[in-house]
Amino acid sequence: MSREDRVCIIGGGPAGISAAMYLEKKGYENYEIYERLNKIGGKCYSPKIKVFGEDRTYETGAIMGAKTYFAVHEVEEFAGVTHEGGPNMRRMYRDKTGKEIFPFDIKKDITPKKVRDLLKLKRQMKKLVQIMNTKYKGYDCYGHVGVAKGEYNGLSKEVERPLHRIKGTNPNLKDLALPFDQFCRLNGVEEVMKIWIGPYTSFGYGYFDEIPAAYVMKYLDTTTAIEFINMRLWTWKDGTQSIYEAANKKLKHPAHLCTEVVKVERPENAPIRVTIRDEAGERVEEFDKLLVTTPLDHFVKFADAREEETELFGKIIHEKYVDFIATFEEDEGPTISGYIFDNMTPDRLGHAMVYYHRWEDLEENCPCTVYALRNHMGSPDAAYEYTIKTMEKDMKKCGFPVKERLYEQESYYCPHVSPDDYADGWYDKLDAMQGKQNTFYAGEILSFGDMEDTCASSRDIVGRFF
Numbered sequence: 001m002s003r004e005d006r007v008c009i010i011g012g013g014p015a016g017i018s019a020a021m022y023l024e025k026k027g028y029e030n031y032e033i034y035e036r037l038n039k040i041g042g043k044c045y046s047p048k049i050k051v052f053g054e055d056r057t058y059e060t061g062a063i064m065g066a067k068t069y070f071a072v073h074e075v076e077e078f079a080g081v082t083h084e085g086g087p088n089m090r091r092m093y094r095d096k097t098g099k100e101i102f103p104f105d106i107k108k109d110i111t112p113k114k115v116r117d118l119l120k121l122k123r124q125m126k127k128l129v130q131i132m133n134t135k136y137k138g139y140d141c142y143g144h145v146g147v148a149k150g151e152y153n154g155l156s157k158e159v160e161r162p163l164h165r166i167k168g169t170n171p172n173l174k175d176l177a178l179p180f181d182q183f184c185r186l187n188g189v190e191e192v193m194k195i196w197i198g199p200y201t202s203f204g205y206g207y208f209d210e211i212p213a214a215y216v217m218k219y220l221d222t223t224t225a226i227e228f229i230n231m232r233l234w235t236w237k238d239g240t241q242s243i244y245e246a247a248n249k250k251l252k253h254p255a256h257l258c259t260e261v262v263k264v265e266r267p268e269n270a271p272i273r274v275t276i277r278d279e280a281g282e283r284v285e286e287f288d289k290l291l292v293t294t295p296l297d298h299f300v301k302f303a304d305a306r307e308e309e310t311e312l313f314g315k316i317i318h319e320k321y322v323d324f325i326a327t328f329e330e331d332e333g334p335t336i337s338g339y340i341f342d343n344m345t346p347d348r349l350g351h352a353m354v355y356y357h358r359w360e361d362l363e364e365n366c367p368c369t370v371y372a373l374r375n376h377m378g379s380p381d382a383a384y385e386y387t388i389k390t391m392e393k394d395m396k397k398c399g400f401p402v403k404e405r406l407y408e409q410e411s412y413y414c415p416h417v418s419p420d421d422y423a424d425g426w427y428d429k430l431d432a433m434q435g436k437q438n439t440f441y442a443g444e445i446l447s448f449g450d451m452e453d454t455c456a457s458s459r460d461i462v463g464r465f466f
């Protein structure tokens, strides 16, 4: 690998922008980033909306981080952006009828059963922290290489010494391929799902009977989970998109916007030919290396994919996460974010699971983002229109009649593989393919569908292969 190599980065989301940053830090300056949209940040999209004559940012995609966002912090520092001064995260809980509930409050609606249940939950949370640090030692690194074989090998998530490589053997790690609900039952900690479901399922990452425990525990490692529980979360005043926009401006070669990669040809012993389409039309650019940060199951459709690429990437599953930003009838909106716990199980597909109230000072006149999942492995999808209508009805039940939807979207969200494919070593097969035909794979699938795991994966790939 030479620092003079021409590197093509496909995608200007967190993975692509952070990969360029890490390449520059390593002395690679001969790269180009192609982004098909007219904006940087991918699923970090923070549009400005005028309310009472004042423009403020709202979030349609990523909202928050925590003190365990080590790689995102490196991007922040490079970009000159800070999470200090972002709006506070505050929340309450509701049931499916819209009524306020207090599932974790030891002072409200107290009964002997509730006290017993809360004590049991506390004991099991303690047990989970303990087994993750002992029985599952090594679980808390980015990525999944080796896990299916009972090994760990990745950048550490330890607060004391993050982002250094840890490596070892621990046969118990194979359990992480199990769906999270089975993993919890196996370890006698099923009560913890009541807590983990909030930041996990409501944020669109899937249901606990279908998602390998590895994704849950690597995202909500015990430190991050405790930060969530105590609401010590990072947000960005100008939105998460501002991190990547500012970082892009600091790069020696900012991304080419409105430039879609439509074809990739990788002939033997010759440069990689990348066909790009922009407003001037189509043209071919030549590169020595390719760094793919866009969905790999999409990549095989526009690249000269090898059979093993088509087969492996064909196994990727993604969530269908729907959200809209809504205004409410005057003085009738929420004044704080809410979790609707009853709606976080597959029988409630298409129902609103969470709503995000961003600006405390705007009180009930603050536009809010409302979120729902419409797919579950083994069930028919909830139709998109049904989902939107159901989300509006759920908000009304909570007492918040939607006046207007200002923005709505469905995201290709949280790419992952099934428990069986995980156990079959999907990630080891992917790792063995890194570098073949001078192609490197990065982005959300590498570790987890959040900003931190995505940026850390870019750091890892650049560190190992460039």
Ligand SMILES: Cc1cc2nc3c(=O)[nH]c(=O)nc-3n(C[C@H](O)[C@H](O)[C@H](O)COP(=O)(O)OP(=O)(O)OC[C@H]3O[C@@H](n4cnc5c(N)ncnc54)[C@H](O)[C@@H]3O)c2cc1C
Pocket (backbone or CB within 6 Å): 010, 011, 012, 013, 014, 015, 016, 034, 035, 036, 037, 040, 041, 042, 043, 044, 060, 061, 062, 063, 064, 065, 203, 259, 260, 261, 262, 293, 294, 295, 321, 323, 411, 413, 442, 443, 444, 445, 448, 449, 450, 451, 452, 454
């Ligand atoms: C509703 C929602 C809530 C979220 N909440 C959080 C949160 O609170 N905290 C958190 O950490 N994360 C959150 N996330 C997840 C986070 O946004 C993603 O994990 C992250 O954006 C993934 O980065 P990426 O670069 O891998 O992919 P993306 O962000 O999807 O970026 C990929 C980019 O590639 C571009 N592209 C695709 N195909 C091509 C092509 N052929 N040519 C050129 N460009 C192409 C796309 O336009 C896109 O810009 C949330 C996401 C959503 C949608």
